Amino acid sequence: MLKITDLKVNYGGIEAVKGISFDVPEGKIVTLIGANGAGKSTILKSISGIVKPSSGRIEFLGTDITSKDAAFIVGKGVTLVPEGRKIFPDLTVLENLRIGAYMRRDDLTEDLDWVYGLFPRLKERAWQAGGTLSGGEQQMLAVARALMSRPKLIMMDEPSLGLAPLIVRGIFDIMREINKRGVTILLVEQNANMALQAADFAYVMETGRITMSGTGNELLNNPAVKAAYLGT
Amino acid sequence: MTKRQKIISVILLALVYAAVFVMEQVIPAQAMLFTVLKKGAIYALVAVSMNLLNGFTGLFSLGQAGFMLIGAYVYGIFTIPTEMRTSVYQYFDGGVIQFTVPVLLAIVLAGVAAAIAAALIGFPALRLKSDYLAIATLGFAEILRAIFQWDKLGPVTNGSNLLRKFPTFNDFNITNADGDVVIYLSTLVPFLIVGVCIFLIVLLINSSYGRVFRAIRDDERAAEAMGVNLFAHKEISFVVSSFFAGIGGALLAMYQMTIQASAFKSAMTYEILLIVVIGGIGSVTGSCIGSFLFIAASEWWLRGLDSGTFLGITAPTIFRSGFRKVVFAVIIMVIVLFYRKGLMGDKEFSVARIAGRFRRLFRRRAPAEKGATK
Numbered sequence: 001m002l003k004i005t006d007l008k009v010n011y012g013g014i015e016a017v018k019g020i021s022f023d024v025p026e027g028k029i030v031t032l033i034g035a036n037g038a039g040k041s042t043i044l045k046s047i048s049g050i051v052k053p054s055s056g057r058i059e060f061l062g063t064d065i066t067s068k069d070a071a072f073i074v075g076k077g078v079t080l081v082p083e084g085r086k087i088f089p090d091l092t093v094l095e096n097l098r099i100g101a102y103m104r105r106d107d108l109t110e111d112l113d114w115v116y117g118l119f120p121r122l123k124e125r126a127w128q129a130g131g132t133l134s135g136g137e138q139q140m141l142a143v144a145r146a147l148m149s150r151p152k153l154i155m156m157d158e159p160s161l162g163l164a165p166l167i168v169r170g171i172f173d174i175m176r177e178i179n180k181r182g183v184t185i186l187l188v189e190q191n192a193n194m195a196l197q198a199a200d201f202a203y204v205m206e207t208g209r210i211t212m213s214g215t216g217n218e219l220l221n222n223p224a225v226k227a228a229y230l231g232t
Numbered sequence: 233m234t235k236r237q238k239i240i241s242v243i244l245l246a247l248v249y250a251a252v253f254v255m256e257q258v259i260p261a262q263a264m265l266f267t268v269l270k271k272g273a274i275y276a277l278v279a280v281s282m283n284l285l286n287g288f289t290g291l292f293s294l295g296q297a298g299f300m301l302i303g304a305y306v307y308g309i310f311t312i313p314t315e316m317r318t319s320v321y322q323y324f325d326g327g328v329i330q331f332t333v334p335v336l337l338a339i340v341l342a343g344v345a346a347a348i349a350a351a352l353i354g355f356p357a358l359r360l361k362s363d364y365l366a367i368a369t370l371g372f373a374e375i376l377r378a379i380f381q382w383d384k385l386g387p388v389t390n391g392s393n394l395l396r397k398f399p400t401f402n403d404f405n406i407t408n409a410d411g412d413v414v415i416y417l418s419t420l421v422p423f424l425i426v427g428v429c430i431f432l433i434v435l436l437i438n439s440s441y442g443r444v445f446r447a448i449r450d451d452e453r454a455a456e457a458m459g460v461n462l463f464a465h466k467e468i469s470f471v472v473s474s475f476f477a478g479i480g481g482a483l484l485a486m487y488q489m490t491i492q493a494s495a496f497k498s499a500m501t502y503e504i505l506l507i508v509v510i511g512g513i514g515s516v517t518g519s520c521i522g523s524f525l526f527i528a529a530s531e532w533w534l535r536g537l538d539s540g541t542f543l544g545i546t547a548p549t550i551f552r553s554g555f556r557k558v559v560f561a562v563i564i565m566v567i568v569l570f571y572r573k574g575l576m577g578d579k580e581f582s583v584a585r586i587a588g589r590f591r592r593l594f595r596r597r598a599p600a601e602k603g604a605t606k
Contacts, residue, residue: 050453079458086451086457089450089451090578091443095446095447102444103458
């Protein structure tokens with residue numbers, strides 16, 4: 001579905017991504033794990049068009065989306081849940097969701113029902129300003145907002161960041177639920193344990209390169225991954 | 233807003249307009265009150281237009297005086313009666329433009345001209361962020377001021393000479409055959425024009441565009457990730473804001489009766505910025521209230537500070553020319569230190585909130601009702 005070939009990205013004066021290639025097959029959960037500064041977030045930003053890569057090719061469903069505008073890419077069906085949630089604090093929950101559906105001109109009732117079904121808490125708080133939600137609720141809102149664009153591929157950047165373990169578990173459950181509905185997921189995580197358990201396929205990144213890959217289970221049991229990322 | 237609140241708001245507004253109309257018939261036209269009402273209304277419009285940009289879209293622009301200047305000149309140039317042009321453009325053989333357009337059309341043209349200028353400078357300037365955008369727009373306004381005073385453009389702009397003899401607010405008054413005023417409308421008409429303009433801005437803010445503006449203000453990157461075309465929306469906000477600043481400029485010209493480019497200094501932009509801050513960044517009603525307060529204070533209540541007697545105290549050594557500015561500076565500092573959110577914060581004036589507050593005052597046993605509004 002998403003095919004990345006030899007991608008290089010310069011970000012903040014350094015070469016953050018040094019020529020990587022990987023695939024995200026349709027209907028799967030794929031995860032990129034790795035330490036801080038490995039270039040994971042930069043990859044997501046360049047797929048979504050916020051950062052322009054210096055070379056390489058990004059292909060989505062056969063269309064070349066390399067260096068296209070973010071609006072074009074969202075229109076194609078690729079949506080990013082940014083790191084640190086980045087909800088709009090002064091807009092109400094409902095307004096946040098409507099901005100998520102910005103690229104669409106059709107009726108939103110059905111989608112609102114769907115995301116309210118996934119996150120009943122958001123329905124209760126529809127009229128509250130986004131900034132007044134708790135961290136976990138804000139993460140729910142960020143995911144729900146991304147879903148409002150009806151993405152074929154949803155990319156999540158560190159959804160577990162700064163959340164309590166119980167809430168993180170909830171977010172991962174929802175992720176599987178969304179995936180069952182046919183949305184492909186590309187997940188970037190530092191919480192390698194949770195990410196590998198959820199993922200069909202995983203890549204390990206180190207300083208701008210992919211150093212290992214395999215199914216989630218394979219990597220969970222890989223001694224090198226265990227030592228470096230799982231702390232066991 | 234519920235239907236009931238809407239009705240109450242409309243009734244309140246109608247009462248304000250009725251009061252303006254009645255006062256105008258009863259109180260002598262020279263009264264300071266009308267200066268405050270006219271200038272206050274004009275500044276309210278410009279402040280709301282600035283608030284659309286600074287408060288709702290998060291673009292810190294300081295070009296307001298420049299766009300007002302364009303509006304004022306376009307209005308003047310197209311409305312000076314043809315037979316007056318020889319005396320107004322006396323150094324430029326009566327100027328090159330020898331026709332006039334109706335007043336209301338000229339006001340709209342003033343807005344359109346300012347909007348076109350904004351669209352053009354928006355292309356490079358809106359790619360800049362925060363402080364840099366402010367510096368670029370400020371510089372643009374200064375350049376405009378110089379261009380309009382340029383001698384070579386004299387046949388159109390009258391160079392550094394005044395433009396005058398165009399229709400003013402007083403021409404809205406209805407007179408009888410002897411030239412005596414029968415019905416005064418010189419305050420009501422600008423009030424109506426400003427009211428319509430602010431209403432249009434409010435419609436924009438409450439539309440889906442307004443929602444996107446506020447999303448950009450809250451988090452530009454996140455808005456972009458949602459597929460929002462940042463540049464297009466910033467440009468829309470900038471152009472619309474400038475359009476209404478241009479109309480404000482035309483109204484200011486009508487109020488002042490003369491136009492001179494040198495009057496549209498950056499100090500004018502700062503006055504408007506001050507009104508926006510006093511009223512509350514992100515509050516339309518705040519800007520309106522702030523504007524009337526600011527104009528009333530600077531033109532009326534604090535006048536004594538400059539002329540010897542203030543609050544019955546006569547002290548010519550302290551209360552002399554320029555002291556008003558000192559007091560104003562202190563007020564500004566107090567506001568910035570203690571009322572950073574301004575009078576209204578980012579809330580709007582609402583009857584329901586005030587009613588709720590009164591209800592709480594009078595009903596002692598009931599605990600404070602939260603969320604009386606919204």
